[in-house]
Amino acid sequence: MPLYHKLGKIPHKRHTTFRKADGSLHYEQLFGTIGFDGMSSLLYHLHRPTQVKEVLDALDVSPRAAVSHNMHSRLLKGLELTPTDDYLDSRKVVLFNSDVHVGLAAPRKSQTEYFYKNADADELLFVHQGSGVLKTFMGQIPFEYGDYLLIPRGMIYQIHFDGPENRLLVVESYHPIYTPKRYRNWFGQHLEHSPFCERDFKLPRDLEAWDEKGDFLIKVKKQGKLHHLVYATHPFDVVGWDGYNYPYGFSIHDFEPITGRVHQPPPVHQTFETSAFVVCSFVPRLYDYHPEAIPAPYNHSNIDSDEVLYYVDGDFMSRKGIDKGYISLHPAGIPHGPHPGTYEGSIGKKGTAELAVMVDTFKPLMLTQAALDLDDGKYYKSWLE
Ligand SMILES: [Fe+2]
DSSP states (O other), rough: OOSSSSEEEOOOSSSSOBBBBTTBBBBEEEEETTTTTSEEEEEEESSSSEEEEEEEEEEEEEOOOBBOOSSEEEEEEEGSOOOOOOOOHHHHHEESSSSSHHHHHHBOOOOOOOEEEESSEEEEEEEEEEOOOEETTTTTEEEEEEEEEETTTTOOEEEEESSSOOOEEEEESSOOOOOGGGGBEEEEEBOOTTSOOGEEEOBBBOOOOOOEEEEEEEEETTEEEEEEEEEEEOOOEEEEEEEOOEEEEEGGGGGGOOSSSSSSGGGGGEEEEOSSSSEEEEEOEEOOOSSSSOOSSBBBBBOEEEEEEEESSSOOOTTOOOOEEEEEEOTTSSOBBBTTTTTHHHTTTTEEEEEEEEEESOOOOOOOOHHHHHBOOOOGGGTTT
């Protein structure tokens, strides 16, 4: 996050003595990425953050390919995913490659018995249904319907829900997730033509420092395994921090659409970028206003990227038979476009209420069995006249 933020108490000068009331020292931790070259924050703990008591078992949670060479356009009925009590158990990867895992989750219960850290991947959660609080060792972020939650790799967190009805789109990225570079100046500030700016971000707040010793289970995801580590102190013991590396939220409802006289290409919807995929937000907007404009997209050949669309709400203007929570996958190598009737039917329309999240990956995606369980199996033929 190219925005300086701080919470709690920090010393006047970095790497200097910072004492507690009893005269003992706080424990400083540099929490950074890309070696010492990426964004970082300096954290001040009550206890050493290194006190591992036990390294217990490790579960294999790497996704398995049920279809590794996909050439079918697919439609996955995401809301048919069965809810599961536990947050991590509820997360089911449906599409994946070596850069990114795209999953669905329908957790029923808050995560209270353990803490979680993804050591390998930035996590981008999109909240389709439910609300609650993301609790981290750098503060808390309340969330609600329509929020993206960007959780940088290494962040220890718990997710607490207000109720049992929750639906999340889960994107795990093995490359850092940033806002698009073209929307930022060389200081990192978002420019005037950006569809969002710093004011729209939900920064962590309400830092709580827990001074507790005992047995604290942290599940650490690394190299496809979920390791179970027991720490001797509460992981949320940070009394203060400052820097640039921290989790944040952003509501899709705060994305300001870019429109034009004729059809604007998908990059105008871009919200996040990585070196391996992009994330776009399709939000309610006015249609193209050239008197002869065709608002529906033209057929297009994403020759070198797979396109994943997660339909959130509203009528999706270019497709038929699409409902909330559906995921469409259009694989690289074949063109795709509006369904018969929607291309012609869009002419003269003034606007759309569609709400969707798109993930375009530069490498092909593989499908898990969980994806096939949700697949309608006939979508690829739905353009036949
Ligand atoms: Fe497309």
